[in-house]
Amino acid sequence: MNPFTYERAAAADTAIRAASSHGAKFLGGGTNLVDLMKYGVEHPTTLVDVNHLGMDQVTPTAAGGMFVGGSVRNSDLANNPAIVRNYPLLSHALLAGASPQLRNMATTAGNLLQRTRCYYFMDTAFPACNKREPGSGCAALNGFNRIHAVLGQTDEGAASPHTCIATNPSDMNVAMYALGAVVEVQGPKGKRSIAVADFHRLPGKNPELDTNLRPDELILGVTLPPATFAKNSWYLKVRDRQSYAFALVSVAAGLEMNGGTIKSAGLALGGVAHKPWQSKEAERALAGKPANRTTFMDAANVALTGAHGYKDNAFKVEMAKQTIVRALTLAAQGVQA
């Protein structure tokens, strides 16, 4: 690990100023950043600790939603009574991620920004990774790509500077998409709000960029809109072992029900794309329909339109469809919380 200067910031504006210096990074729980520093993937020269800025509160908003501070720990958010009651989908997704120890450390902001688990990105022994070394190509395309993307990826061949088939590994983020969360950030020029769906990026021609956040912008927290899926939601995560493993495919499903009919739906997938994959088309396909298997299958087919896999991950296309159907079925049953 390279040497770095450590600063414990006492206020948001000093933290932002400190982060404007070249090579500086914010530090949340450190569970991703410190890990990647040990691997030599990240090498900040200054770490600005943002755990003491009073961003650790979960509070109701005037609009009837909730504001979650950027440094609220994943375990505290998952166990917050108002979140469990009104946004059980978020609690459930958080608790499906990592381990109790890691959730005690990980923060809301850090989780939003956690980087891909692509093996070739995390291992500097592989020279080709457009995300780590822009322009170097993509080792995953013709490598072992079991955990990689089937939707929205850039695939122009292994040597192309644009190719990237990495996935966003977060569970929390998938629920945030289905819930329509908004990320609140502050930079040197002031604050802005970014809908979570516009926060993360697809690789496009710049796979080195995961999000639209600028390096000197601090995540203050996340605003959740008033709850619509409190009664009918489900987070379903499919993986190689039942706990303490990243998703191969996951689905966050929320339904607003009117008797047996779906009034509105939130649907997002994890493990299949460079960002949580929210299918607005699938959400529309659910609205106004009876909550039954035919409706769910139709939505699943719509959500996976255009999907295509590789040597080791082609199974994800069918798995994602089945996971959507099952998650929607469980959400409709209303067994959660």
Place this chain on the structure above:
Amino acid sequence: MASCTDLEEELVRDESVATPHEPEMSRRNFLTATTALTAALAVGLPHAADAQSTTASAPRMADLLLTINGKQQALPIDTRTTLLDLLRENLELTGSKKGCDHGQCGACTVLLNGRRVNSCLTLAVTLSGAEVTTIEGLGQPGNLHPAQQAFVDHDGFQCGYCTPGQINSAAALIDEFKRGELSQVSFETGKTDHPQATEREIKERMSGNICRCGAYPNIVAAVRALTMGGVA
């Protein structure tokens, strides 16, 4: 080894480069670097020797004040030091184990302000003012913590390498149940109001600790006994 003055100058120059907008910060870091250096030479920290090489590879030092197992400690540390390495390498508290060093096994689990964390991904420099409990502080021979006693009674280990982490996790798990905290199993079983410590809940909540020997049945038995209040 570089002379003290050379090294000091180098450290100071680095600090001012890293934080050009904060003159006060530089001055404070200058002081930190100076005291740190003296102490580093005193305890022979490995990094003191190669600090002379290049500016970029010179270690940045910081003063740390924290409580470990009830004892206040004031320590100069290289900012890169993880809590796990601080415990094992600097303080000879080798009960906490290094399995993977990447948050993937739980062998390094300690209690930080009463909550379980992975010490291998915790930078020690962030812990000023914190309280850390390691397996050495949880209980001692003759005065075992109930979690330690339960693992002994139920033979909850084979080689013992993962055990300190397992026991710290088990101790924290008891408090988490008391606080009514949830797991993904609580949602899967529809028991999100003060879930009971069923076998399925225990397995899920202990899943952040991997046992290479596969002593899981006895680990689960130990934790079950612990959650039922009985130790034997």
